[in-house]
Amino acid sequence: MVTITLDKIGKQYNTDWIFSDLSCDISPDNPTAILGSNGSGKSTLLQVILSAIIPTLGEVRYQREGVIVAPENAFRLMAISAPYIELIEEFTLEEMINFHRRLKPFYQNHTAIEVTKICKLEKSLNKPIRNFSSGMKQRVKLALAILSETPVLLLDEPTSNLDHAGIEWYNELITKYYENRTVIVSSNSIAHEFSFCNQQINLEDYKGIPVTDPSLLLF
Numbered sequence: 115m116v117t118i119t120l121d122k123i124g125k126q127y128n129t130d131w132i133f134s135d136l137s138c139d140i141s142p143d144n145p146t147a148i149l150g151s152n153g154s155g156k157s158t159l160l161q162v163i164l165s166a167i168i169p170t171l172g173e174v175r176y177q178r179e180g181v182i183v184a185p186e187n188a189f190r191l192m193a194i195s196a197p198y199i200e201l202i203e204e205f206t207l208e209e210m211i212n213f214h215r216r217l218k219p220f221y222q223n224h225t226a227i228e229v230t231k232i233c234k235l236e237k238s239l240n241k242p243i244r245n246f247s248s249g250m251k252q253r254v255k256l257a258l259a260i261l262s263e264t265p266v267l268l269l270d271e272p273t274s275n276l277d278h279a280g281i282e283w284y285n286e287l288i289t290k291y292y293e294n295r296t297v298i299v300s301s302n303s304i305a306h307e308f309s310f311c312n313q314q315i316n317l318e319d320y321k322g323i324p325v326t327d328p329s330l331l332l333f
Contacts, residue, residue, distance in 0.1 A: 115141070115142050115178070115179060115265060115294065115296070116141075116142075116176060116177065116178045116183075116191055116265040116266050116296045117139060117140070117141040117176075117177045117296070118139070118140045118141075118163060118174065118175070118176055118266070118296060119138075119139050119140075119173075119174070119175040119176075119177075120136055120137055120138045120139075120140070120163070120172070120174055121137055121172050121173045121174070121175065122135055122136070122137050122171065122172040122173075122324075123136050123137075123162065123169040123171065123172030123173065123174060124136065124169060124170050124171040124172055124320075124324045125155070125158055125159070125162060125167070125169050125170050126170040126171075131321070131322060131323060131324065132155035132158050132159075133155050133158075133159060133317055133320040133321065134171065134320055134321070134322060134323065134324035134325075135172075135320060135324050135325055136159075136172070136315070136320045137172075138313075138315060140163075140296055140298060140313070141296060142265075142293075142294050142295055142296050142297075144312060144313040145292060145296075145297040145298075145299070145308075145310055145311040145312060145313070146297070146298050146299070146311055146313040146314070146315060147298075147299050147300075147301055147307075147308035147311040147313070147314045147315070148160065148298060148299070148300045148301070148314075148315045148317065149301055149302075149303050149308075149314055149315065149316045149317065150302070150303075150316065150317035150318060151302060151303075152302065154317045154318065155317050156270070156300040156301075156302075156317060157196065157198070157270055157300060159300075159315075159317065160194075160196070160268055160270055160298065160300050162174060163268065163298060164188070164189060164192060164194060164268060165185040165186065165188040165189060166189070171324055174188075176188045176191070178191065178265065188266075191264055191265050191266045192264055192266040192267070192268055193218055193258070193259040193260070193262035193264040193266070193267055193268070194259055194267075194268040194269070194270070195255045195256050195258070195259035195260070195268070195269050195270065195272060196255075196268070196269075196270035196271070196300075197270060197271060197274060198270075199255065201243045201251055201254060201255065202243065203242065203243050203244035204242065204243070204244065205242065205243055206239070206240050206241060206242055206243070207226075207230060207235060207238050207239050207240070207241060207243065207246075207254065208226045208227075208230070208239050208240060210243055210254065210258075211226040211229045211230070211254075211258070212226050214258045214262075218258075218262035218263070218264060219262070219263050220261045220262060220263060221261055221262075221263045221291065224261060226239070227239065229257055229258075229261060232257055232261070232287070233253045233254060233257045234253070234283065235250060235253065235254070238250065248275040249275050249276055249277060249280055251275070252273075252274065252275040252276055252280070253276070253280060253283065256269070256272055256284060256287065257287070260287055260288060260291050260292075261291065264295070265295055265296060266295065266296045266297075266298075267291075267292065267295050267296070267297045267298070268297075268298050268300075269288075269297070269298070269299045269300065269307075270300040271300060271301060271302065271307070272284055272288075272299060272301075272307050273304060273306065273307050281306055284307075285306060285309070288310065289310065292310055297310075297311070299311060
């Protein structure tokens with residue numbers, strides 16, 4: 115099990131602070147929703163947690179079973195689904211799944227055929243990804259992340275491009291696979307995306323110049 119500690123982190127672009135003075139512990143006991151409107155910094159915070167972006171101030175710490183994990187190795191613990199992460203369009207669905215499972219093995223060692231059944235895309239096993247609808251692609255992205263046997267799961271706007279049936283499918287899948295994992299969901303306050311989360315980070319509460327560095331107030 116993994117605990118992620120955000121210790122007074124802030125991220126600045128040019129002269130604008132996207133968020134500042136944000137502290138929080140995220141653990142398997144506290145699945146967490148990052149909430150805010152479009153452009154509020156949700157995806158930026160998620161990438162800071164992923165260690166893909168370095169915070170301007172503060173520190174992100176990772177512990178697995180009480181052992182410190184270096185930030186540069188944190189990605190090995192994580193699976194992510196996000197609008198900005200693309201599938202390989204030239205691959206068929208079967209090739210995409212088999213490529214992914216070499217990098218991130220699946221729970222119960224699911225085969226490509228089993229994953230397509232879970233996605234309810236059995237008839238598209240040999241279809242190139244480029245011919246998928248946006249909703250089909252979103253199912254694949256979510257399944258690859260949620261089914262990955264990783265202790266940390268990051269989901270950015272998970273129900274985007276999903277219809278009503280797709281939203282029900284997502285809720286069934288995440289309910290089955292979120293327990294005993296550190297789960298973080300970024301959402302535009304769409305309740306069905308994070309109904310299982312018992313902790314929330316509202317980015318509107320972390321705007322402005324950081325108070326952790328009073329000298330910044332001179333600028």
